[in-house]
Amino acid sequence: MENSEGATFNTPISEILDVSGYSSSFVKTYGTYGIVVAVIVSIIIPMLLSTLIMGKKKRKKRGVPVEVGGEAGYAVRNARFSELVQVPLAGATTMAALFEQCCKKYSRDRFTGTRKLIKKDFVTASDGRKFEKLHLGDYEWQTYGQVYRRVCNFASGLVNFGHNVDTRAAIFAETRAEWQIAFQGCFRQSITVVTIYASLGEEALIHSLNETQVSTLICDSKQLKKLAAISSRLTTITNVIYFEDDEAANVSSLSNWNVCSFNEVEKLGERAPVPASLPSKDSVAVIMYTSGSTGLPKGVMITHGNIVATAAAVMTVIPRLGRNDVYLAYLPLAHVFELAAESVMLTAGVAVGYGSPLTLTDTSNKIMKGTKGDASALKPTLMAAVPAILDRVRDGVLKKVEEKGGVAKKLFDIAYKRRLAAIEGSWFGAWGLERWLWDIIVFERVRAVLGGHIRFMLCGGAPLSGNSQRFINICMGAPIGQGYGLTETFAGAAFSEWDDTNVGRVGPPLPCCYIKLVSWEEGGYTTSDKPMPRGEVVVGGFSVTSGYFNNPGKTDEVYKVDEKGMRWFYTGDIGQFHPDGCLEIIDRKKDIVKLQHGEYISLGKVEAALMSSDYVDNMMVYADPFHNYCVALLVPSQKVLEKWAKEAGIQYNDFPELCGKAETISEVQRSLSKVGKDAKLDKFEIPAKIKLLPDPWTPESGLVTAALKIKREQLKTKFKDELQKLYE
Incomplete structure (x- = not known):
């Protein structure tokens, strides 16, 4: 397997699950007879009781029709809110204000956690290729108060280093605590941040930096070599700030730029503080370059108001979200899904531990054998994932179960079917003693893969299959909040609620926006379709962004402002609304061929x-x-x-x-x-x-x-x- 982010997701957990050990600990404790008695007590009795007490479930109303003007269509709002929510905390109308409030509110609580490198080694594969292996230590934490001081120092240091606050700064780096510190630091001086995927190709990188006329680039030290190779084609860069890694950075090839380490910039600001210059809610906070599926990437202009509106909305969906939670951050922060998720965690005072796809689990590509991956070290309660990861988690575990066969496979199959019946509401008893039994015999080992404490997962980026959603529900013992959104709506459109056990849907509209279906006659999807209205998904409200940078033609094509001044984004996705007001994405206009x-x-x-x-x-x-x-x-x-x-x-x-x-x-x-x-x-x-x-x-x-x-x-x-x- 190649040592790359893409290859990491191919079979991320295929070798983690030692299924032969499923029942060993239970048998040692209770004996074979104990298993037989427990199964009879926990399965037969609940089955009999269920026929007596189970009544027909009343369908909960999650979204309700609403008249909102604009183009004719079928519009729905969140059933719990009559008006759209706009801010998560009073006065927090910008990301800068929200960050400052949260850091003061949770000043003594853990905020950012990072693992230090203990040892690095290389192993040689049978084909002669060498792979890097890391031994990482425990998480070391900084509080909200400590991070706030670092952000203020970086903001001042950025000005002292020579950044012109009337120009833009770009972050071109992997996800890490310093990424978030740099991001928040820019906002304290009203600087618009351009975000670029660390995996973006050379031509797309040049296009993104030149189009937005970035003057300061913040990057990983390993990106310096790539920058040196294209330096002659970058027309506006004058300053480069790099995150220090374990190896010395080679800056000799960047003599035509002002180059400084991130820590040195912080020290510049600490020695000479600069008064903050905070933005307004309509200011462009981020120009986010998507690694879109067609042509050169487009830069989406995201305002401060868009970010805080999505954060406010998602806060209403995740149950009991707060300072007792721990979130594992490993997806690209340059992707709207991860950036929105971390904004929500910040708002709730959650501890955020940083990792990477290559060190996620104990058997990830870069983890040295016998040492802990990020999930085992952190033991998160919350994490986000894209469907491709969850699909491969499911496939890897099931293939391992199939390979083991025998009693282990039979136990897994029985346990899975019983837990599935419980989730789908068939039998009452499967949530009590039986759940405890199957967790001990079968599912504890699966859950240990992600630390054993996951209580809620956020999923977005693409549709999640029903099979994978059920697998995570059962094997990880956690509900999945499946979200639907786009960079153009700062990830805020729809989000399934924790108590919704249906699969294949993305929930009702988030309370920061309305969702409307507009008929697409050519494709055969209309709002008069029975049994459910269907059409193109159009999102309107506070999460809808300003448009595409330097591309008014494309902006006018997919963004519309109605007679009431509400901004709508035409997604190109085809959806249908279920009777309870939940959205299901069923097609895409561009993917249909005659x-x-x-x-x-x-x-x-x-x-x-x-x-x-x-x-x-x-x-x-x-x-x-x-x-x-x-x-x-x-x-x-x-x-x-x-x-x-x-x-x-x-x-x-x-x-x-x-x-x-x-x-x-x-x-x-x-x-x-x-x-x-x-x-x-x-x-x-x-x-x-x-x-x-x-x-x-x-x-x-x-x-x-x-x-x-x-x-x-x-x-x-x-x-x-x-x-x-x-x-x-």
Whole structure:
């Protein structure tokens, strides 16, 4: 497995679960007879009781229709709020004001936690490649009060270092405590921050920095080499501030810029404080460059009002959120999902421990064998994840269960079915003694993977499959708040509530916005559809951003202001509202292609269905409108495919050769056909031809986003010849 962020998510927990140990501790304590008695008491009796006391559940109203003006459509607001919420705390109308209030309110509580490096080593794989392994220490914490002083020092130091406060600063770095300190520091001087993914390609990086005319760049020390290589093409950069790492930074190649370490900038500010110059709620706080799925990235202008509105709204959704919680931060802070999540944690006084995808668990790529990953060291109560991570967590655990077989597999299957029945409300008793029993025998070992204390998970970035949502509910013992939002709405649109056990939905509108469905006649989705209204999802309210930087044409295309002055964003997603007011995303306008004989095919829908094949690690479905069938590019799961080849007696020299064999393609296609039929796809929706690609798609390759969503246009360009051959 390659040592990269993208590769880390391929099988993140496939080797963690020692299923053979599921029942060992319980048997030692209670004996085999104890298990038999406990199962009878906790299963048979509750089943009998359930028939007596279970009544029909009353459907809770979560969203209600509302008249809000603007384009005709079916609009819904959050059922608990008659008016939109705008601020999380009185007077906190900007991120700068919110940060200051929270740091004073929680001044003695833990805020940011970081692990120090104890030891670094390299291991050599069988193919000669070397991989870095780290031994990291326990989390070391700074309080809200301490972080506030560091932020004030950095803000002053930034001015003393020579940054012109009338120009923009950019952060180009991995997620870490200093990222957040720099971010908040800029706001104390009303400086707009440009955020850029650390994995962004060279051309996109140059475009983002030049377009926004950034004068100060804040980055990881490992990015200095990349900056030196493109320095002649960066037209406005004058200052570079780098985060110190464990190795000395090489700044000799950056002689044409003023270069300083982050710590030195803090010291400059500590020696010579500069009065704060705080922004207004309508000021642009962030220009966030997306690693979008088409062309060069677009910079979304996010105001301070947008950020605090989303934070205020999400605060109403997560139960008992507060200073007793611990949040594991490892997703890219340059992504709106993580930035919004950390803004919520700040508002509630939560302790935030920083990690990375490469050190997340005890068996992550960079963790030295026998030492702890971030989750084991931190024991978080809250964490965020994108669906691609949760899907692979589920697949990794289930494959490990399958490999162990025997009693362990039977116990897991029984436990899973019983807990599923409980969640879906079939049997009353499965929440009491039985839940405790199955947790001890089966699920404690699964939960230990993420520290064993997770009580709530936030999921966003893409649709989460029902199977993965149920798996996390059961095996991690925690509800999932599945969110729907975009960079253009600062992640604030819809969010499922903790007590909603339905799958496949993203909940009611957050109380900071309205959601409206507007009919799309061409695609066959209208607000008069029965049994549920359907249409393009349009979001209006305080979380809707100002538009795209330096791109008025695109802004006018998807942002509209109605007669009441409310700003609406047209998402391009197709949704439907359930009777209880919860939204479900069912399609995307740009993903729909009309085939030669007039059939419409939704590429995203087909991909989501076929991804459940064990052979599929990633895929892109492609449809040429001049033909009557679709094709697919597919990255197969190397482990699963090689296992099949061994059992089938297929001879091959390496994985690329295996991917090219006719019998391999035939086997994968057979699996896709079965999965497609089970998902009730039409015949024309199942790819008639496929191409197996041996190399994984990673953010570094530019073929998927940082949230691991495929970049359709980039894939079509890179594999243009392969797609053409599939239609020959």
